[in-house]
Amino acid sequence: MKIAMIGSGYVGLVSGACFADFGHSVVCIDKAAGKIEALKRGEIPIYEPGLDGIVAENVAAGRLSFTTDLVEPVADADMVFIAVGTPSRRGDGHADLSYVYAAAREIALAMKGFTVVVTKSTVPVGTGDEVERIIRETNPEADVAVVSNPEFLREGAAIADFKKPDRIVVGIEDERAREPMVEVYRPLYLNYSPIVFTSRRSSELIKYAANAFLAMKITFINEIADLCEQVGADVQAVSRGIGLDNRIGSKFLHAGPGYGGSCFPKDTLALVKTAQDHGSAIRLIETTVAINDQRKRAMARKVVQACGGDVRGKVIAVLGLTFKPRTDDMREAPSLSIIQALQDAGARIVAHDPVGMEAAKPLLDERVSYAASPYEAAAGADALVLITEWDQFRALDFGRLKEAMTAPVMVDLRNVYSREDMARHGFSYTSVGRGADDHGEVLEAAAE
Numbered sequence: 119m120k121i122a123m124i125g126s127g128y129v130g131l132v133s134g135a136c137f138a139d140f141g142h143s144v145v146c147i148d149k150a151a152g153k154i155e156a157l158k159r160g161e162i163p164i165y166e167p168g169l170d171g172i173v174a175e176n177v178a179a180g181r182l183s184f185t186t187d188l189v190e191p192v193a194d195a196d197m198v199f200i201a202v203g204t205p206s207r208r209g210d211g212h213a214d215l216s217y218v219y220a221a222a223r224e225i226a227l228a229m230k231g232f233t234v235v236v237t238k239s240t241v242p243v244g245t246g247d248e249v250e251r252i253i254r255e256t257n258p259e260a261d262v263a264v265v266s267n268p269e270f271l272r273e274g275a276a277i278a279d280f281k282k283p284d285r286i287v288v289g290i291e292d293e294r295a296r297e298p299m300v301e302v303y304r305p306l307y308l309n310y311s312p313i314v315f316t317s318r319r320s321s322e323l324i325k326y327a328a329n330a331f332l333a334m335k336i337t338f339i340n341e342i343a344d345l346c347e348q349v350g351a352d353v354q355a356v357s358r359g360i361g362l363d364n365r366i367g368s369k370f371l372h373a374g375p376g377y378g379g380s381c382f383p384k385d386t387l388a389l390v391k392t393a394q395d396h397g398s399a400i401r402l403i404e405t406t407v408a409i410n411d412q413r414k415r416a417m418a419r420k421v422v423q424a425c426g427g428d429v430r431g432k433v434i435a436v437l438g439l440t441f442k443p444r445t446d447d448m449r450e451a452p453s454l455s456i457i458q459a460l461q462d463a464g465a466r467i468v469a470h471d472p473v474g475m476e477a478a479k480p481l482l483d484e485r486v487s488y489a490a491s492p493y494e495a496a497a498g499a500d501a502l503v504l505i506t507e508w509d510q511f512r513a514l515d516f517g518r519l520k521e522a523m524t525a526p527v528m529v530d531l532r533n534v535y536s537r538e539d540m541a542r543h544g545f546s547y548t549s550v551g552r553g554a555d556d557h558g559e560v561l562e563a564a565a566e
């Protein structure tokens with residue numbers, strides 16, 4: 119298959135590289151000239167574990183190339199994927215589809231012969247209809263089938279997710295697209311990843327419904343965590359106790375500072391807007407969005423409380439800035455709101471993140487300073503706040519930290535550590551939803 123991938127960000131680049139790895143011939147296209155120049159030099163513009171190797175191998179094999187100009191690759195392609203951004207539109211929270219529609223116009227002018235145009239970007243129900251309308255209006259001769267094929271990869275594990283998806287969702291209206299879609303995913307299909315064929319509209323909605331459900335699950339356990347704190351229960355025990363029920367499942371049941379990232383915040387909001395526009399409000403998700411928005415500043419209040427009720431003039435060391443570990447993506451990271459709220463309360467912030475500091479700098483107040491290690495960040499700090507659970511922060515040397523800090527105060531917003539351990543190290547310790555020490559894990563460990 120000859121593939122043109124429009125948009126070479128987290129999704130476009132990973133998908134393009136993986137399709138090339140399956141043996142297809144792929145051209146990744148992006149308007150951002152700097153990104154394409156970097157890729158041509160063999161540099162990967164984003165941090166995604168394993169992506170550099172797979173890109174290098176497929177470039178060397180002649181199956182993967184990069185360009186800013188879509189005309190030739192689109193004319194040549196059997197399939198054109200749209201993987202451009204669909205951020206929240208300023209002002210109203212709807213998905214901003216201007217990049218998708220602009221890409222559709224450009225594709226329409228460049229395509230030759232029968233072409234399958236596949237929307238991989240996350241787009242509201244009905245976008246496929248509009249993409250098809252735009253292509254036919256721009257080029258009445260166009261012989262096109264417009265397909266919806268939402269992407270479910272997670273940053274930080276994107277290659278594995280792309281190559282071993284739980285399912286591949288394909289929404290078609292034109293039967294001619296079925297065979298090429300099976301062909302392009304054949305290696306995964308042979309590995310028993312089911313392909314779910316649906317109508318285009320159902321496929322578009324599947325993506326939003328999936329993300330909204332996961333965001334709701336996280337928000338649910340966050341509220342249970344708050345209740346645990348009030349009633350003297352431990353959210354990790356509750357989470358395990360409910361997660362072992364197959365109907366519930368254990369994933370996305372980790373209490374923390376609220377969801378962030380490039381997908382959940384904008385996708386929940388876009389679903390809420392679509393539903394309202396169609397007179398079918400999804401109040402569960404409206405509430406999920408509202409709870410999550412408030413939660414981030416509530417986490418800052420937790421830090422203030424841990425510091426004795428006042429952080430004015432105090433130094434707070436923040437560990438982890440990206441919205442989750444193993445990515446440099448700062449979009450809607452909880453750290454942004456938490457740091458802002460702490461600065462509003464008069465604190466001085468020293469931050470450390472293993473890969474996200476460059477991406478964070480333009481988004482954070484210029485008074486934030488950056489440290490090269492957790493220990494450098496902790497020097498002279500009145501409290502240490504763990505916001506993103508990078509592996510590097512899972513075995514900190516608390517003796518060393520305590521010596522460096524002004525006060526041994528630790529706020530662990532990811533429940534990485536245990537209260538007993540932290541007490542042993544002489545730290546005052548605050549975590550999320552752990553109103554009581556729990557012995558369940560200890561008993562189970564003994565039984566094993």
Ligand SMILES: NC(=O)c1ccc[n+]([C@@H]2O[C@H](COP(=O)([O-])OP(=O)(O)OC[C@H]3O[C@@H](n4cnc5c(N)ncnc54)[C@H](O)[C@@H]3O)[C@@H](O)[C@H]2O)c1
Pocket residue numbers: 124125126127128129130147148149150153201202203204217220221238239240241269270271272273380381
């Ligand atoms: N990031 C994720 O984990 C993830 C997962 C699943 C789905 N998605 C969805 O995939 C889509 C892309 O997300 P992303 O995180 O890769 O975005 P991104 O911002 O990292 O990348 C989008 C890229 O598209 C380029 N672009 C925009 N218009 C273009 C055009 N007309 N021609 C060529 N290039 C153009 C931009 O320059 C940018 O590099 C979004 O709809 C997102 O919701 C993202």
